[in-house]
Amino acid sequence: MNTELLGITASFVLMLIIGIPLGKYLAKIFAGERVWTDFMKPLENGIFKLSGINPNEGMDWKQFLKAMMAINLLWLVYGFFVLLYQDKLPLNPDGNPGMTADLAFNSIISFVVNCNLQHYSGESGASYLVQHFIFMFLQFVSAATGIACAVAVFKAFRDKTTTDLGNFWNYFLKSITRLLLPLSIVVALVLTFNGTPSSYAGKDQFISLQGDTVHVSRGPAAQFIAIKHLGTNGGGWFGANSAHPLENPSYLTNMVEIVSQMIIPIAMVLCFGYFIKRKKLGWVIFGVMMIGALMLLIPSISSETGGNSAIAKMGIAQPTGAMEGKEVRLGPTATAFWSTFTTIVSTGSVNGMHDSTMPLTGLWQLLGMMINGFFGGCGVGVLNYFIYLIIAVFISGLMVGRTPEFMGHKVEAREVKIAALITLLSPFLIMVGTAVAAYLFTNHGNADWAVKPSAWLNNPSFHGFSEMLYEMTSSNANNGSGFEGLGDNNIFWNVSAGILMILGRFLPIIGPVAIAGLLAKKKFIPESAGTLKTDTVTFGLMTFAVILVLNALSYFPALALGPIAEFFSMPK
Amino acid sequence: MKNSNIIKSIRITLVLTVLLCVIYPVLISMAGKLSKGQGNGETVTLNGKVVGCANEGQKFDKPQYFWGRPSAVDYNAAGSAGSNKGPSNPDYLKQVSDRIDTLLKYHPYLKRSDIPAEMVTASGSGLDPDISPAAAKIQIERVAKNRSLSVDQVSQLVAKNTEAPLLGLFGPAKVNVLKLNVALDELKK
Numbered sequence: 214m215n216t217e218l219l220g221i222t223a224s225f226v227l228m229l230i231i232g233i234p235l236g237k238y239l240a241k242i243f244a245g246e247r248v249w250t251d252f253m254k255p256l257e258n259g260i261f262k263l264s265g266i267n268p269n270e271g272m273d274w275k276q277f278l279k280a281m282m283a284i285n286l287l288w289l290v291y292g293f294f295v296l297l298y299q300d301k302l303p304l305n306p307d308g309n310p311g312m313t314a315d316l317a318f319n320s321i322i323s324f325v326v327n328c329n330l331q332h333y334s335g336e337s338g339a340s341y342l343v344q345h346f347i348f349m350f351l352q353f354v355s356a357a358t359g360i361a362c363a364v365a366v367f368k369a370f371r372d373k374t375t376t377d378l379g380n381f382w383n384y385f386l387k388s389i390t391r392l393l394l395p396l397s398i399v400v401a402l403v404l405t406f407n408g409t410p411s412s413y414a415g416k417d418q419f420i421s422l423q424g425d426t427v428h429v430s431r432g433p434a435a436q437f438i439a440i441k442h443l444g445t446n447g448g449g450w451f452g453a454n455s456a457h458p459l460e461n462p463s464y465l466t467n468m469v470e471i472v473s474q475m476i477i478p479i480a481m482v483l484c485f486g487y488f489i490k491r492k493k494l495g496w497v498i499f500g501v502m503m504i505g506a507l508m509l510l511i512p513s514i515s516s517e518t519g520g521n522s523a524i525a526k527m528g529i530a531q532p533t534g535a536m537e538g539k540e541v542r543l544g545p546t547a548t549a550f551w552s553t554f555t556t557i558v559s560t561g562s563v564n565g566m567h568d569s570t571m572p573l574t575g576l577w578q579l580l581g582m583m584i585n586g587f588f589g590g591c592g593v594g595v596l597n598y599f600i601y602l603i604i605a606v607f608i609s610g611l612m613v614g615r616t617p618e619f620m621g622h623k624v625e626a627r628e629v630k631i632a633a634l635i636t637l638l639s640p641f642l643i644m645v646g647t648a649v650a651a652y653l654f655t656n657h658g659n660a661d662w663a664v665k666p667s668a669w670l671n672n673p674s675f676h677g678f679s680e681m682l683y684e685m686t687s688s689n690a691n692n693g694s695g696f697e698g699l700g701d702n703n704i705f706w707n708v709s710a711g712i713l714m715i716l717g718r719f720l721p722i723i724g725p726v727a728i729a730g731l732l733a734k735k736k737f738i739p740e741s742a743g744t745l746k747t748d749t750v751t752f753g754l755m756t757f758a759v760i761l762v763l764n765a766l767s768y769f770p771a772l773a774l775g776p777i778a779e780f781f782s783m784p785k
Numbered sequence: 786m787k788n789s790n791i792i793k794s795i796r797i798t799l800v801l802t803v804l805l806c807v808i809y810p811v812l813i814s815m816a817g818k819l820s821k822g823q824g825n826g827e828t829v830t831l832n833g834k835v836v837g838c839a840n841e842g843q844k845f846d847k848p849q850y851f852w853g854r855p856s857a858v859d860y861n862a863a864g865s866a867g868s869n870k871g872p873s874n875p876d877y878l879k880q881v882s883d884r885i886d887t888l889l890k891y892h893p894y895l896k897r898s899d900i901p902a903e904m905v906t907a908s909g910s911g912l913d914p915d916i917s918p919a920a921a922k923i924q925i926e927r928v929a930k931n932r933s934l935s936v937d938q939v940s941q942l943v944a945k946n947t948e949a950p951l952l953g954l955f956g957p958a959k960v961n962v963l964k965l966n967v968a969l970d971e972l973k974k
Contacts (some may be wrong), residue, residue, distance in 0.1 A: 216954060216955055217957055219845050220951070231863055260801070263797075264800055266793050266797065267827070283793075283794050284793075284798070287798060289792045291798075346806045349805070349810070350801070350802060353801070353805050354805075397809070398809070401813045402813065403821050405816065406820045408827055408840050410826045411816075411817030411820075411824040412814055412818070412824075413822035419828075419836065420834075421836060421843045422831070422836050422963065422970065423843070423844065423846075427837065427843065427860075428861070428864055429826075429841060430864070431825060433810050433814055435817065436810040436813045436814070451865050451910075452866055453867065456867065456908070457838055457912065458842070458914050459841065462840045464951045464955055467956075523872065523878050524902060524905075529897060529900050529901075529905060530900060530902065531901075531902040534902075536908075537870060537902075538867040538907070539908065540908055540915070542957065542959050543957075544915075544957040547956065548909075563909075568871060569867060569870035569872065570871060570874070571872055594818050671870065671871075672869075673875070675873070676871035679871075697867070698871070710927060725956060781872050783873055
């Protein structure tokens with residue numbers, strides 16, 4: 214095996230070695246059992262006391278969601294104004310200007326919803342104050358919000374019949390003090406000792422070997438990059454994200470970064486099983502997700518290492534694969550590996566430019582974000598999968614002619630309606646968004662915006678269409694990666710992507726929590742011979758089929774116009 | 786109820802801001818002072834003068850130096866970006882074809898199939914500090930000629946500056962272009 218394949222194999226194994234025990238640990242924390250990190254308790258109690266919160270107060274699903282929405286609203290409003298006026302605030306050594314209103318709107322939503330789509334470049338678009346006090350802060354708390362909401366759903370199925378989903382503040386704070394902060398400290402230390410800057414100094418300047426004057430952007434990046442991955446956020450300190458040689462200086466840091474973005478999504482799935490004391494359910498879901506992930510991963514690696522056929526035609530050697538938009542120290546194999554995981558788990562950080570990947574790789578990236586439930590982002594991945602699960606329960610129930618049940622609760626019209634609406638939401642938002650963008654590009658090319666629609670696309674033809682489709686998909690999936698050639702810092706993309714991000718975040722959180730709350734209230738029906746068992750391999754396959762069919766039906770036409778058409782237009 | 790949620794939100798946001806935006810990053814920053822480069826990123830020096838950042842590529846186009854990869858930002862490290870050109874874009878393919886011609890002009894001894902793809906494609910960051918050993922190898926003859934050195938001498942220097950995969954097992958081998966060129970300049974004395 215070559216060293217590039219060995220490298221990704223090692224990364225994959227590390228993800229499992231860390232992710233699996235982490236799942237057990239999380240289940241214990243959220244169940245309030247004793248764990249070794251209990252030394253954090255005085256700190257947590259102090260924070261609760263200062264905040265006037267009683268963490269033991271139970272909440273029903275509506276109270277839970279109200280608390281969650283209240284704090285998110287606060288972050289949106291407060292962050293928006295800081296972004297607008299960052300030029301007048303301290304910690305801005307490079308003198309970066311304040312954001313325009315539409316860019317601030319887009320950027321603040323982007324970080325509150327754990328998306329981290331960036332229409333600015335870190336080096337010139339955000340002060341250190343904004344990077345730390347707004348963006349990095351939100352990277353912690355948005356991940357914790359997602360995890361807290363997932364735990365509420367878990368809690369609903371732990372008890373037989375209950376209205377109590379636990380306390381939002383309790384889950385929220387513990388996600389930070391017991392998980393995100395300690396892991397971030399470890400990862401940030403690894404990064405800073407391997408070449409990522411961590412000091413507050415501004416741009417540096419020196420004379421290069423050839424005699425040019427060079428300016429070098431830097432800053433306290435290691436702290437930010439750690440939580441950017443652990444929290445499946447993905448926003449880059451530098452414009453080029455983790456392709457940047459200071460953001461991701463070596464193959465070692467690359468392994469650390471890819472592993473850290475996968476461990477919490479993996480852990481959350483297993484945590485579900487352990488937490489509700491149905492270990493097997495966790496493992497079946499894990500299996501379905503892993504098969505899905507591998508089905509996207511393997512063809513991506515093969516298409517990237519195969520190289521660009523148009524360049525092969527020029528007689529150039531592509532010994533490791535396609536190199537446009539990639540870095541030598543990482544190589545095409547690790548870049549393809551990363552591109553799959555970053556799109557399925559909604560991190561959206563990149564270590565190579567997705568816009569320059571091969572057409573089929575682009576297809577798998579898009580599909581990963583469209584499905585958005587193969588592990589998925591911190592907390593929200595499990596919630597997305599939960600919706601697929603409800604649909605699968607419903608369809609299976611119809612097929613065998615029984616009332617559909619999940620975990621001893623009847624799934625009835627109201628719950629299925631919510632699940633169906635959430636399922637239809639993504640294709641609706643992505644298709645309408647892309648259609649409007651394509652319409653504007655075609656018919657209103659000269660609209661007087663910061664970037665005219667006729668200048669939006671960095672590539673012609675099918676690939677140009679993919680750029681627009683990718684942006685809408687990434688926004689809706691709260692992924693945040695992009696086909697970055699798109700000229701997206703203008704009012705249309707800032708506003709439309711902002712709306713998609715906010716709907717694509719909160720509705721898929723509110724839906725599952727509501728369904729779980731409604732189900733948990735119902736009478737518990739003990740399992741009998743007639744119960745449809747949801748923790749079997751058969752049911753896992755059923756869910757897998759539901760995921761594939763739903764997404765194929767929704768997205769195939771759009772994908773055919775973009776990456777699939779481009780693939781067939783390439784020389785053989 | 787709503788109101789009290791907002792008050793709680795404001796209070797916990799303030800407390801967490803102190804923990805996550807002051808204590809955590811300052812702690813890491815202090816630890817970073819102990820790293821190579823004191824948390825500012827490692828630098829490379831020549832004759833006691835800093836000539837660059839070890840991890841960031843520089844523009845090299847003079848014939849006596851090894852060249853790095855094409856860059857979409859012309860190695861301006863105040864920013865960073867890839868070309869974001871799609872694989873089927875005709876303008877892009879023309880650009881690649883022109884880069885091949887330029888390379889062949891300066892390295893007349895090469896066949897097309899000797900040229901590794903990274904030398905005619907732009908990197909993801911525009912600041913890629915490295916090239917593959919194969920990409921260094923094709924430049925040896927030109928550099929040697931322009932410095933009146935023997936091919937052997939330059940080859941040895943390339944071998945010395947080739948970094949093996951992590952632990953010899955993981956990831957690609959690479960050559961840091963800036964460090965290699967600094968080593969060349971040091972050789973001249």
